[in-house]
Structure formats: structure tokens, C-alpha cells
Amino acid sequence: MLLTDKTTFTEFLIEARRTHPEARGDLNGVLTSVATACKAISRAVAHGSLADLLGNAEASNVHGERQKKLDLIANDIFIRLNENRGYVAGMASEELEQPYRLPAAYERGKYLLLFDPLDGSSNIDVNVSVGSIFSILRAPSPGVDPQPQDFLQPGVQQIAAGYAIYGPSTMLVLTTGAGVHAFTLDPLLGEFILSHRDLKIPRETHEFAINSSNSRFWEYPVQRYVDECLKGSSGPRDKDFNMRWIASLVAETHRILMRGGVFLYPRDNRNPGVAGRLRLTYECNPIGLLIEQAGGCASTGYKRVLEVRPETLHQKIGFVFGSRSEVERIECYHREGDMRDSEQPLFAQRGLFRTPA
Ligand SMILES: O=P(O)(O)OC[C@H]1O[C@](O)(COP(=O)(O)O)[C@@H](O)[C@@H]1O
Ligand SMILES: [Mg+2]
Ligand SMILES: [Mg+2]
Numbered sequence: 001m002l003l004t005d006k007t008t009f010t011e012f013l014i015e016a017r018r019t020h021p022e023a024r025g026d027l028n029g030v031l032t033s034v035a036t037a038c039k040a041i042s043r044a045v046a047h048g049s050l051a052d053l054l055g056n057a058e059a060s061n062v063h064g065e066r067q068k069k070l071d072l073i074a075n076d077i078f079i080r081l082n083e084n085r086g087y088v089a090g091m092a093s094e095e096l097e098q099p100y101r102l103p104a105a106y107e108r109g110k111y112l113l114l115f116d117p118l119d120g121s122s123n124i125d126v127n128v129s130v131g132s133i134f135s136i137l138r139a140p141s142p143g144v145d146p147q148p149q150d151f152l153q154p155g156v157q158q159i160a161a162g163y164a165i166y167g168p169s170t171m172l173v174l175t176t177g178a179g180v181h182a183f184t185l186d187p188l189l190g191e192f193i194l195s196h197r198d199l200k201i202p203r204e205t206h207e208f209a210i211n212s213s214n215s216r217f218w219e220y221p222v223q224r225y226v227d228e229c230l231k232g233s234s235g236p237r238d239k240d241f242n243m244r245w246i247a248s249l250v251a252e253t254h255r256i257l258m259r260g261g262v263f264l265y266p267r268d269n270r271n272p273g274v275a276g277r278l279r280l281t282y283e284c285n286p287i288g289l290l291i292e293q294a295g296g297c298a299s300t301g302y303k304r305v306l307e308v309r310p311e312t313l314h315q316k317i318g319f320v321f322g323s324r325s326e327v328e329r330i331e332c333y334h335r336e337g338d339m340r341d342s343e344q345p346l347f348a349q350r351g352l353f354r355t356p357a
Helices: 009-018 026-051 069-082 121-126 212-217 220-234 249-259 280-293 324-336 345-352
Strands: 056-060 066-068 088-093 111-119 130-138 160-166 170-175 180-186 191-196 207-210 242-244 262-265 297-299 319-322
Touching: 009 026, 009 180, 009 191, 026 069, 026 111, 026 130, 026 160, 026 170, 056 069, 066 069, 066 121, 069 088, 069 111, 069 121, 069 130, 088 280, 111 121, 111 280, 121 130, 130 249, 130 280, 160 249, 160 280, 170 191, 170 249, 170 280, 207 220, 207 249, 212 220, 220 262, 220 324, 249 262, 249 280, 249 319, 262 324, 280 297, 280 319, 297 324, 319 324
Parallel strands: 088 111, 207 242, 207 262
Antiparallel strands: 056 066, 111 130, 130 160, 160 170, 170 180, 180 191, 262 319, 297 319
């Protein structure tokens, strides 16, 4: 492996801070700890079955999902590497029902850290890419324990967001509100190296990603959109589409940041009490900020996802994101509603009871 003269993650953070002379370096502190956590998780993921880390743990999470051993290990790594640095006031995780309260002896900082410690963990046992997602908010009351509602800030208020992907190479993808930059882990140096500066998502695409095993539950606008994609050059879109589904939000996001595309995990009719599958505060918001910062769009199908005010920490929501022209088209189909309404009054009537989110 050759040594490169490329910028390391740490050098990048130092450089970025120069543009904020008032900054004390606390944000860089959180980002450095998160990057270290991601390196440690990458190592655990890579060891996999050699270290008996694959398979299920005994417990289930707040969503009723059986936790994997690596879900719990990754959660623990995030907490241990951030709790005693004095940069965060509190943390919230997919794997914990309530926000994590720092031990009494530790200093409380001025940021809140929300994370999905291991995303796509159903892929872990089959050696397919997984990742970690994080979102950083300002603590409304710095230096003290946060209240549960302090974590319920809309995504537009995020100070920084990103993910690590544990794939053929481990990468960290970050935004602090000034573009999206990607860093590739050099495993020998143990450093993230700036490999992609200012990622931009192409406006047009012919690639979509959706779990079509759910198609019988989809609302009409999603059925319409996917039907048109499937008809390809013989339908109204007049071009052929390709389809992907990895079942790992991080991996789908990474593909879209690298070469464009659109992702849908829409609100559906499977369970009227639950708006979608993905979680607003620690999945959709951070991914939404990255996508917008790269020139794409992130929506619930009905509105900009970053403007939704979370009602609960683990709230689920419909999520559509990626290349701008496709997301705008999908939003337009949602505005137009069910074009079969006039022929099917029963369907239209049921639609009245759905509250758009
Ligand atoms: O299995 P499905 O329904 O296709 O869902 C896949 C989605 O679930 C998730 O795996 C949820 O993430 P977790 O693994 O963190 O629970 C997303 O990454 C992915 O987009
Ligand atoms: Mg996830
Ligand atoms: Mg997870």
C-alpha cells in the first residue's frame, strides 16, 4: 500500500474549523469520536464469524425486531466512545427505547448524538454491506442532561450528519452543511482519507430501488410510479429503468450518492397506525440532509422530510429520496392522489382517513 499525500479526516476537520474562528472545537470532537467508533465497528464487522460475532442476540429492540449480536456491540461502541469526552450532553439510539443518560461523573457537552449503530443488520449474516448512521443536533440546554423532547428536532436543525459503510472498503460520508465529502479508511494507516470531495447526485436517473414484495400495500401514487418505471420504453416514461434492492439503507444511499438513483420505502396500508418502515430521527433525517447537501431531494412522498417535526424518538415515516427529477415526480403523483377515485369510490373514501405526513 502506497502512502498518499491526500488529506486525512482529522486534517479535513482542522481545515473546516478555520472557517469558523468562533468554534471551540467541540463539533470536531464529536466527529472524531464518531469516526473512531466507526473504525471499531468496521473491525468488529470484518471479524464476523471468526470472533463469533454473527447471529442473533437474546433481546429485541423497541421496534420488536430481534437484535443481532453486532447491533448490540455497535451500540455499545458508539456509547463508550462518546460518553466521556465532554462533547455530547446525551445520546439516542435505535437500540435503546429511551435516550442514553451519561453517567453522573462525566461532563455534559453541547451536542446531542442520535444514531443507528448498525443499519441493514439483516444483511450481517450473509456478508452484505451494512453501515452506521448518525445525526448531530445542538442540545437546547448545554452542559446538563437533555429532556426527551430535546431530541425531537426537525432535520433542518441538524448541525452535521453522516454514515459509515462497511463494504468492500469502509467509508465515512459526512456533511456539516457545506457539501458532502467521503473518506475511505486506509486499514493499514488506520486513517480515513478524503477520497471524494463535494459529491453531487445527478438530477436524472434510470435506476430505482424499492422492496416490491410490499406492492400490495402501496398507495396508488407509488403503484403508479413503479408501474410506469416497469413499463420502461413502452410506457409513458419512454425509457427503460433498472431496479435494485439491498435492504441496507446505507448501501442504497451510498449508491445513489455515487451514481444517482431513487429510493422508496413509502408509507403503505399494511398497518394504518405506522406511517412507514424507516425511522425519522436517526435514519431519514441524517440521510435526508446528506442527500439535500448533494443536490438531491428527500421527501416523505408528501413533503420535505427535514421539515417534519418528530413526535416520538422512534417514529417511522415514508421515505423517498435521490435524484431530484424522480423525487419531484413522485411528490407530484402524491399531490395528484388516486386517479382511480372516480371509478372506485370505496378506495377514495378510505383515503380520506389517511393523514399525510
Ligand atoms: O427488509 P426490508 O423491509 O426490505 O427493509 C429494509 C430496510 O430496513 C433497514 O434494514 C432498517 O435498518 P436496521 O437494520 O437498522 O433495522 C434499512 O436499512 C433498509 O432499508
Ligand atoms: Mg437502520
Ligand atoms: Mg440498525
